[in-house]
Amino acid sequence: MTENAIPIKSEQDAAQNGSFVVEMVHLRKSFDENQVLRDINLVVHKGENLVILGKSGTGKSVLIKCIVGLIDCDYGTLVIFGEDTSRLSEEQLIAMRKKIGFLFQSGALYDSMTVRENLQFPLRRQERSTPKETMNSLITEALENVGLAKAIDKTPAELSGGMRKRLGLARTLILKPEIMLYDEPTTGLDPITSKEISKLILEVQKTYNTSSVIITHDMECARLTADRIILIKDGMCEAEGSFDELKNSPDAWIRSFFE
Amino acid sequence: MEPRIKIRSITREKLEENFLASVFGKFFIEVTSLALFTVRFFKEVWRPPYELNELLKQSFLVGYKSFPLVAITGFIIGLVLTIQSRPTLAKFGAVSMLPAMVAVSLIREIGPVITALIFAGKVGSGIGAELASMKVTEQIDAMQVSGTNPFKYLVVTRVLVATVMLPLLAVLADAVGLFGSFAGVNLKGHVSLSFFFSQVFQSVDFNDLLPAIIKTFFFGFAIGLIGCYKGYYANTGTEGVGKAANSAVVFASLMVFIIDMIAVQLTSVYQY
Numbered sequence: 001m002t003e004n005a006i007p008i009k010s011e012q013d014a015a016q017n018g019s020f021v022v023e024m025v026h027l028r029k030s031f032d033e034n035q036v037l038r039d040i041n042l043v044v045h046k047g048e049n050l051v052i053l054g055k056s057g058t059g060k061s062v063l064i065k066c067i068v069g070l071i072d073c074d075y076g077t078l079v080i081f082g083e084d085t086s087r088l089s090e091e092q093l094i095a096m097r098k099k100i101g102f103l104f105q106s107g108a109l110y111d112s113m114t115v116r117e118n119l120q121f122p123l124r125r126q127e128r129s130t131p132k133e134t135m136n137s138l139i140t141e142a143l144e145n146v147g148l149a150k151a152i153d154k155t156p157a158e159l160s161g162g163m164r165k166r167l168g169l170a171r172t173l174i175l176k177p178e179i180m181l182y183d184e185p186t187t188g189l190d191p192i193t194s195k196e197i198s199k200l201i202l203e204v205q206k207t208y209n210t211s212s213v214i215i216t217h218d219m220e221c222a223r224l225t226a227d228r229i230i231l232i233k234d235g236m237c238e239a240e241g242s243f244d245e246l247k248n249s250p251d252a253w254i255r256s257f258f259e
Numbered sequence: 260m261e262p263r264i265k266i267r268s269i270t271r272e273k274l275e276e277n278f279l280a281s282v283f284g285k286f287f288i289e290v291t292s293l294a295l296f297t298v299r300f301f302k303e304v305w306r307p308p309y310e311l312n313e314l315l316k317q318s319f320l321v322g323y324k325s326f327p328l329v330a331i332t333g334f335i336i337g338l339v340l341t342i343q344s345r346p347t348l349a350k351f352g353a354v355s356m357l358p359a360m361v362a363v364s365l366i367r368e369i370g371p372v373i374t375a376l377i378f379a380g381k382v383g384s385g386i387g388a389e390l391a392s393m394k395v396t397e398q399i400d401a402m403q404v405s406g407t408n409p410f411k412y413l414v415v416t417r418v419l420v421a422t423v424m425l426p427l428l429a430v431l432a433d434a435v436g437l438f439g440s441f442a443g444v445n446l447k448g449h450v451s452l453s454f455f456f457s458q459v460f461q462s463v464d465f466n467d468l469l470p471a472i473i474k475t476f477f478f479g480f481a482i483g484l485i486g487c488y489k490g491y492y493a494n495t496g497t498e499g500v501g502k503a504a505n506s507a508v509v510f511a512s513l514m515v516f517i518i519d520m521i522a523v524q525l526t527s528v529y530q531y
Contacts, residue, residue: 070400098406108401122405175405 019046020079021179021211022067027076028235029062036062037073038235044179049205049212051222053257054232060215061105063232064181067213068102069093081178098126101177101210105184107168109156116152118171119143126175142170145207146200162193166200173204180204180212186221198224219258231257296488300418303411313416321382321417322424326431332377333432336369337361337439342446354448358455359462361440366463370433371471372519375478378425379511383486386417387507390490391500399491414487421483426475470529474522481514 022044029037036059044050052060065071066078069085078085080096088096110118119139123130130138143149146166156164165185172180182201186194198221204210205225216222222229223243231239231246231254239246239254247258341361348354390413393399402409441455486507493503 065400068404070403094406094408097404100404102401102404104397104401106397108397110398110401111396122407125405125407171401171405 020044021046021081022213023077023079024063024066025077025079027063027066027073027078029059029066029071029073036235037066040076040232040235040237042230042237042240044211044213045228046211047205047209048227049201049214049225051214051216051226051229052232053216053222053229054238056217058232059235060232061183064102064183064213064215067179068100068181069097098175099178101172101175101180103165103168103172103180103182103185105187107156107164109164109167109171111156113155114152115143115148115154115156115159115167118156118167119174122171122175138174142174145173145203146170162189162196165189165197169197169200169204173208176208178210180208180210182212182214182216184215184217186216186218191220194218194221195224197221201225292492293485293488296414296491297484299410300415300484303408303415304419306411308411310412310416313412314420317416317420318424321420322427325378325381325424325428328381329374329377329428329432330435332373333370333434333436334439334442336373336432337365337436337441338443339439340364340369340436341440341443345443345447355458357444358440358450358458361443362437362459362463363467365436365440366433367467367471368519370436371429371475371478372515374429374432375425375475375482375515376512378421378428378479379482379508379515382421383482383511384504384508386421386483386486387490387493388500388504390414390487391493391503394491394493395495395497395500410491414491417487418480418483421486422476422479425479425482426472429475430472470522470526474518477518477522478515481518482511485511485514 020043022042024040024042027037027040028035036057040059040063042050052063054060062071066073067080081099083092083096085093085096110121113121116139119142120135123135123138139152140149143152146169148163148166148170151159151163151167156167159167169185180201185201186197189197198218201212201214201221202225205212212225214221214225226243229241229243229246230237233253239249239251241249243258246254249255341357344360345354345357348357348360390399393413399409399413402412437456437459441450441452444450444455489503489507489510493499
């Protein structure tokens with residue numbers, strides 16, 4: 001750890017095994033010779049917004065893809081809702097994924113479907129017996145929550161960047177996840193829309209009582225949404241603290257993120 | 260808590276880590292990876308949920324939408340084959356054999372193979388490009404995250420539809436091709452439709468039709484599987500989409516000829 005950096009508390013926290021929804025112990029991941037995650041130790045508390053900051057290529061996106069199971073880690077332990085994911089069967093992993101929402105950087109909208117069908121798709125997969133009326137009201141409610149009710153019959157190609165992000169968020173929230181993972185939610189958006197998305201993230205936390213992990217390079221988004229921030233450097237957690245603590249850190253490298 | 264190494268299954272990535280160094284290794288990776296993909300298909304195909312809506316949608320897109328192209332191609336092949344064969348048969352005074360010769364050629368070989376090649380070009384490349392583009396834009400990841408099995412939803416449905424639709428299209432192409440042949444016969448002479456088809460049915464029997472239809476199931480399966488495989492494992496980026504579509508057509512067309520060669524050998528053993 002960098003001299004004068006705010007110490008990592010996660011490792012001690014992990015040992016206590018309290019109200020954590022996600023716990024990572026000595027997590028490592030390499031792609032060929034490139035070791036992206038060297039030794040990640042962190043926890044996500046229930047109901048908190050954890051923001052992860054770091055330079056590009058330091059493995060932030062890989063880290064949240066490990067949480068949701070899109071990437072298998074090479075070494076270490078990943079515990080979600082108290083269950084070691086390496087001991088779960090494929091069916092148990094699928095059941096666990098249903099409790100985790102993921103907002104992709106690109107939105108990852110199904111471009112052959114309309115806005116309505118994008119929301120219907122995950123609902124139909126999970127609740128095949130849901131009556132049509134219930135499904136329609138859930139879709140309307142999800143779209144109203146993100147301010148997209150009028151775009152219900154449009155296709156993703158007809159939506160702006162901000163609307164696509166909001167639709168991606170609505171599609172994730174319709175399944176009422178307990179953990180939300182945001183992969184650079186404000187990238188490519190203008191400052192006003194970015195602020196709207198940041199406020200939406202806070203609303204989601206309050207309305208759905210979710211725990212969130214937010215990967216971002218947008219300091220305004222981090223300031224608005226973070227209960228706690230972790231800085232990643234060279235595939236390891238370098239520092240941890242609140243926005244103000246890190247901003248006023250004596251360490252020049254940490255401060256450089258906030259200047 | 261004791262950290263431990265986790266190896267869930269053999270994956271393409273794990274194979275690449277070990278064999279990327281040599282060309283032989285790359286070939287081995289490709290073949291092994293395709294074999295694992297095929298095994299996975301046969302595992303997943305029996306497991307619920309059965310994606311009936313997607314099966315119907317794909318049947319419409321793959322079957323119905325391909326019919327005009329296949330029909331036009333079949334008609335032209337029947338017409339051209341008749342016109343080209345007439346001078347040779349005339350030399351031997353066997354012009355009356357024209358309907359029989361064209362029918363046997365069309366039904367046994369040209370109809371199924373040409374339909375399969377058209378199908379590989381239209382459907383194989385389409386599947387490859389669609390899945391590759393879904394991978395590039397993280398749509399496949401989004402499906403996985405929402406608790407959907409993308410292999411089941413995207414791959415199993417498309418391979419099944421391709422396997423079932425190609426034989427139907429081949430039969431339709433044969434039928435339309437015979438009408439093309441009838442038109443070709445009538446360009447230089449006059450033959451009634453009933454006489455033409457009585458000649459056709461006299462020359463074609465069950466042993467011509469059955470092997471030809473059976474091999475189209477294998478053609479369809481190979482085209483669907485290769486299209487899905489190339490798309491599912493496409494490299495990221497727009498270049499990856501183009502490569503997936505291109506290699507799906509090339510590889511699927513090659514497989515059509517290889518399967519055809521094997522089918523002809525097997526049929527020869529069975530018939531003679």
